[in-house]
Amino acid sequence: MEVGYVELAIGSILVSNFVLMKFLGLCPLLGVSKRTSDSVGMGLAVIFVMTLASAVTAVLYRHVLLPGTAEHTNILQAIGIPFPTGGGPTGGLVLVLKTISYILVIAALVQFVEMVLKKSVPALYRALGIYLPLITTNCAVMGVALLNTTDWRGSAAGLPVHKAAFNGFCAGVGFLLVMLFMSGIRERLAESRVPRALQGLPIAFICAGLMALAFMGFTKLFGIAV
Amino acid sequence: MEEILPYLGPALAVLGVLAVVFGAVLALANRFFRVQVDPRQQEIEEALPQTNCGACGYGGCAAYAEAIVQGKADCDLCLPGGPETACSIGEIMGKEIAEFKPKVAVVKCQGSFQTTFARFRYVGERDCRAAAATQYGQTACPYGCLGFGTCVWACPFDAMVMDAETGLPRVLEEKCTACGTCAEVCPKNIIEILPKDRYVHVLCRNQDPGRATRQVCKVGCIACRKCEKVCPVEGSAVHVTGNLAPAGLAAVDMETCISCGKCAQECPVNAIGNFRKLRREAKKQEAAEEAAA
Numbered sequence: 001m002e003v004g005y006v007e008l009a010i011g012s013i014l015v016s017n018f019v020l021m022k023f024l025g026l027c028p029l030l031g032v033s034k035r036t037s038d039s040v041g042m043g044l045a046v047i048f049v050m051t052l053a054s055a056v057t058a059v060l061y062r063h064v065l066l067p068g069t070a071e072h073t074n075i076l077q078a079i080g081i082p083f084p085t086g087g088g089p090t091g092g093l094v095l096v097l098k099t100i101s102y103i104l105v106i107a108a109l110v111q112f113v114e115m116v117l118k119k120s121v122p123a124l125y126r127a128l129g130i131y132l133p134l135i136t137t138n139c140a141v142m143g144v145a146l147l148n149t150t151d152w153r154g155s156a157a158g159l160p161v162h163k164a165a166f167n168g169f170c171a172g173v174g175f176l177l178v179m180l181f182m183s184g185i186r187e188r189l190a191e192s193r194v195p196r197a198l199q200g201l202p203i204a205f206i207c208a209g210l211m212a213l214a215f216m217g218f219t220k221l222f223g224i225a226v
Numbered sequence: 227m228e229e230i231l232p233y234l235g236p237a238l239a240v241l242g243v244l245a246v247v248f249g250a251v252l253a254l255a256n257r258f259f260r261v262q263v264d265p266r267q268q269e270i271e272e273a274l275p276q277t278n279c280g281a282c283g284y285g286g287c288a289a290y291a292e293a294i295v296q297g298k299a300d301c302d303l304c305l306p307g308g309p310e311t312a313c314s315i316g317e318i319m320g321k322e323i324a325e326f327k328p329k330v331a332v333v334k335c336q337g338s339f340q341t342t343f344a345r346f347r348y349v350g351e352r353d354c355r356a357a358a359a360t361q362y363g364q365t366a367c368p369y370g371c372l373g374f375g376t377c378v379w380a381c382p383f384d385a386m387v388m389d390a391e392t393g394l395p396r397v398l399e400e401k402c403t404a405c406g407t408c409a410e411v412c413p414k415n416i417i418e419i420l421p422k423d424r425y426v427h428v429l430c431r432n433q434d435p436g437r438a439t440r441q442v443c444k445v446g447c448i449a450c451r452k453c454e455k456v457c458p459v460e461g462s463a464v465h466v467t468g469n470l471a472p473a474g475l476a477a478v479d480m481e482t483c484i485s486c487g488k489c490a491q492e493c494p495v496n497a498i499g500n501f502r503k504l505r506r507e508a509k510k511q512e513a514a515e516e517a518a519a
Contacts, residue, residue, distance in 0.1 A: 082232065082236065093237055101244060108251065116255070
């Protein structure tokens with residue numbers, strides 16, 4: 001069965017939120033969530049990187065790594081480069097190249113975003129600091145790229161390119177949502193009296209855990225289990 | 227080996243093409259999005275203490291470094307860095323630095339448990355800013371220290387402590403870098419950043435007439451003008467100013483004061499503090515430590 005857009009959106013933002021349900025991307029969640037303005041900037045940067053990374057990796061997966069089928073062609077096979085068909089459950093170059101080529105794509109994209117931000121929004125660039133280059137190693141970005149290109153409801157080719165990009169966008173929106181919640185909570189925490197042993201990160205982790213518990217309430221929302 | 231060989235060629239080709247494509251895109255992006263940064267800016271940033279305290283008036287060390295390079299700021303504004311930082315920045319910018327005047331935070335209130343009292347019991351957030359929003363705070367003196375230690379918490383250098391005996395914050399002058407964070411958070415504006423080589427300060431902010439001041443605090447300035455009269459400086463370095471003739475507050479003129487301390491001796495309510503002894507001792511101790519080392 002094909003996956004619809006609404007289903008993808010609700011699935012990635014609420015039901016299986018990348019931060020609170022899959023526990024990916026916890027580093028920026030706690031690192032950049034002290035001020036709402038910074039966390040929104042980080043969230044937007046992540047949305048941008050996730051969308052582009054999802055699209056590019058989906059293209060790469062379908063048309064370069066997977067052996068060609070009736071649905072999609074393989075560029076290497078089309079231009080006559082000897083292409084291995086065996087190896088692994090999916091065949092082709094998937095087993096050999098999937099991870100490393102995705103890393104390459106994400107690293108290049110983050111570099112690009114960094115350059116654009118440095119030129120056009122220097123204040124945000126300074127506020128994000130080390131966390132901007134760290135999007136490269138943000139497991140949520142890698143996670144969404146990998147999940148888009150795994151088995152989706154029996155289709156070994158994963159999500160089609162446009163849906164993969166949409167799923168990446170939605171995963172980013174889910175990330176932004178949680179960042180907003182977290183920064184709101186932490187802005188209030190900064191003003192409140194917290195027991196000494198829990199000040200700083202410990203109470204932030206407790207809050208994140210409670211939020212994750214709350215998000216479990218979305219499980220099987222509208223019967224969606226993505 | 228037989229199994230690996232068929233993958234080797236295409237894998238290398240794919241990775242190579244990807245690398246070349248991304249390299250080209252990034253090179254192009256670098257051309258359009260490059261930001262010209264003065265190399266001196268990096269050097270200045272490294273010379274700064276990176277505390278991002280904001281004492282220079284800019285939003286952090288990076289912003290200050292940028293302002294220096296653009297010629298918008300002087301080289302000697304970094305107070306935590308002290309004279310060494312000012313000198314090294316001057317070297318980078320090729321400018322001579324005039325004498326660097328160290329400063330220190332001074333708490334201008336002596337309203338301790340012994341000298342003043344509370345109007346009501348405050349049971350809210352243990353924060354001066356919150357307390358100040360509740361009927362001007364719980365202290366009898368509307369200008370006085372609320373004593374919840376917001377300045378102590380705010381100090382990025384741990385240079386302040388709450389004195390358990392008096393309930394007032396105390397500045398540890400050897401640690402204080404005069405960054406001004408405490409002065410900024412204090413809702414009563416009691417803390418001031420003042421030159422370290424001036425020893426005499428009026429430690430009161432009460433602007434009310436003498437009678438009203440006397441009712442709420444034993445060491446509040448009553449604007450009797452005795453300090454003005456005993457000051458040996460021509461035209462007096464201490465001035466009692468205020469809106470009404472009897473109301474007022476003495477302030478020491480930092481330019482003309484010779485730190486003789488006569489006003490502090492003469493003050494009938496001991497509202498003027500003399501830091502000479504304290505700073506002399508600190509200096510002596512420092513010298514002794516240096517000699518020992």
